[in-house]
Amino acid sequence: MAPTIASLALVAGLAAAPQQARAETLADALASAYEHSGLLEQNRALLRAADEGVAQALSQLRPIVSWGSELTHTFSNSKTAASNFVAVSNSGTSASLSLSAQLVVYDGGQSQLGVEIAKESVLSTRQALLSLEQQVLLRAANAYLEVRRASEFLALRQNNVRLITQELRAARDRFEVGEVTRTDVALAEARLAAARSGLAAAQGQLAQANLEYIAAVGHKPGRLSPAGGLPRLPGTADAALAVALRQHPDMLQAQKEATVADLRVMLADAALSPTLSLTGRVGHTENFGSRANNFGGSIGLSANQTIYAGGRLSSLQRQAMNNRDAARSNLHVVSHTIRQNVGIAISALQVQRASAQASDQQVRAAQLAFRGTREEATLGARTTLDVLNAEQELLDARANLISAQVDEIAAGYTLLSAMGELTAQKLNLKVRIYDPAGYYNMIKDAPAGLSEQGKSLDRVLRRIGKD
Template identity: 35%
Template structure:
């Protein structure tokens, strides 16, 4: 199951890019900066950080203050209406409270927020892997669409040369009009195929712009992806340890466990200390100054809630069980995806090596066919068929090379190993 030797054999296929070429690292860097899906996942991470801060603040003392100013007008027909008249009253107060015992709710809430932050980190990592894989696909799409255009342009030039040669042989009486018609038909067909390839290139450029936020210039590759596992067994071991989606499910399962603790704690007693101080001052018709201070403890415990709290505990337990099943399902799916990507990579590697040799053989065969046609040993149709064989082999080669790189990138994405 080793593929290192295949990598070495394929290394020569991906030549170093030109100085003005747009490297894959540049594409990935642009994606990380400009892609909105990654930016949205980063905001989710920031929200999780704020949630953790809120959870930690719940165990701290809480202090509030207030100021009230009012004008009070009182008239009375009582004999001793001491408060009658207009009084300008100002009042200031300060209150403080701190939880002493919450049956573990605050600790569980903080722990839950930590796991939520961890899950958000893994979600961001998974989003980056997914988006970077899309960026690699877009990069490869533009590069190999451009190569297809170049191949079809060269094919069109060769077919035009064959058409002119067929016309010359027809004028010399060596071939019939059928030969020139065949050559012209192939040439016209190649024109249409070139137009289709150019349209595919424009579509690939549009997808590149969508993913990276920048226009493609001249995408190129330099070497093969690094960090590939040596065997499928090693890859699956790394998958189970490093895949960000699996790690996210683990964090979510721990979050659900803390939710059970929170639900259970709400059935138990709670104790808090509280205190307050206030001052009230009166002016004009009635002048006075009142000061007060309170310090106390408050204990509470639910006695009857109609089964609501017990139901919350059961719901939290079912949520955790559901997440555990989803994690197991995700693990099985990821193992299957990895095995499929591994098989595709091996097949693409073999296809690329074979296609390279096929192109070389067809180039030699085409050269021989051109010579044989010139001396009357081959027909025009034979030459056109050989030209078509070379074209198809060249297209198979660039498709296989694209699949080699893309399947390797899919493997690395499953391992969480793609990066700019």
């Protein structure tokens, strides 16, 4: 069964209104990563840039209107036979103003294909942004879980040092009364040194995990609450794969890229068609110092077509067809990659679930063994080495359980990512979801800069730049 939004919200640990001393949940970490990721901001800007490609392509279907002006001053000083070789000076100043417009009436569909290509490219870029969002959230989830793992490992190591310190003290007391030998004391001292070394390593691992948390989430980790359980996930690879192939952003992006490649083949074919353009011009020239002036205009229809371009157009056709074949092949590559990722994630989740169950049983057994060994040691039936070994087995069992539990949750989120479900919207995170169509809807009609829509866009971009 596919995970629901409610179950995803539950696993993320969404709580009520935040409190001052409330522990940070996994949902809080994911929300912070979503809101403060520079990588997401970068690619949102790239998406907006791709949106502008639609406006630019649409402008090719509209007339191009331009104006021009010229101010000219002429002067001459000449001697000719007509003036009996007497110097004659002439000067004058004129100004002209013209307005022209040009509209492509027919180009074999190239302009319209350009609009379709730009639109499909926008849809592809949106899917790329979703794919990146999944990567950002998965990294944040893993960073959160690694801090939890490192913190619990550190607590284990600290407790281990305390226990072995107690065992060493007991061994020394028993050595004083002759119950054990110097060897038992030396064994306890060696184990204490090893425990302190493990403690230092655990402290280093926690420091590294904190640094990754800062990079992934955007702030230092405070007090983190347990990650909670996992949502209801598909029980089989086939069920998960069906969801992934239908909605994974990588698959949808590959499909859009294949569509763009098909359109580019059509565009290369259309480039062989003739182009028909309508041109109009009106102008006025005023001569200063005289009443002479000129006002006129023209309108014309022109057609042109490339007959021979050195083989360039044919090469562009072949190139477009090869790119189309590559895009279609990429669909198979992406499909196989998704199948593999889903299969690996399902397998890892099943392994970690089984490992967590086995580790839980191991911890319970190791606890009984340790308690019994320590009690038997007080009666002289066990040696110090037996107690130290039992304590080490208990430590290893607890560490294995912590790792298995963390890895199980991590595998669950990896499966969500492999299925295309690890997004802020589907996780129901308490954030303002970025609307990829918001900017597009403002520019899809290619508003001019002086229009009200154009001025509104300028204000939006200035506000984004300040955020």
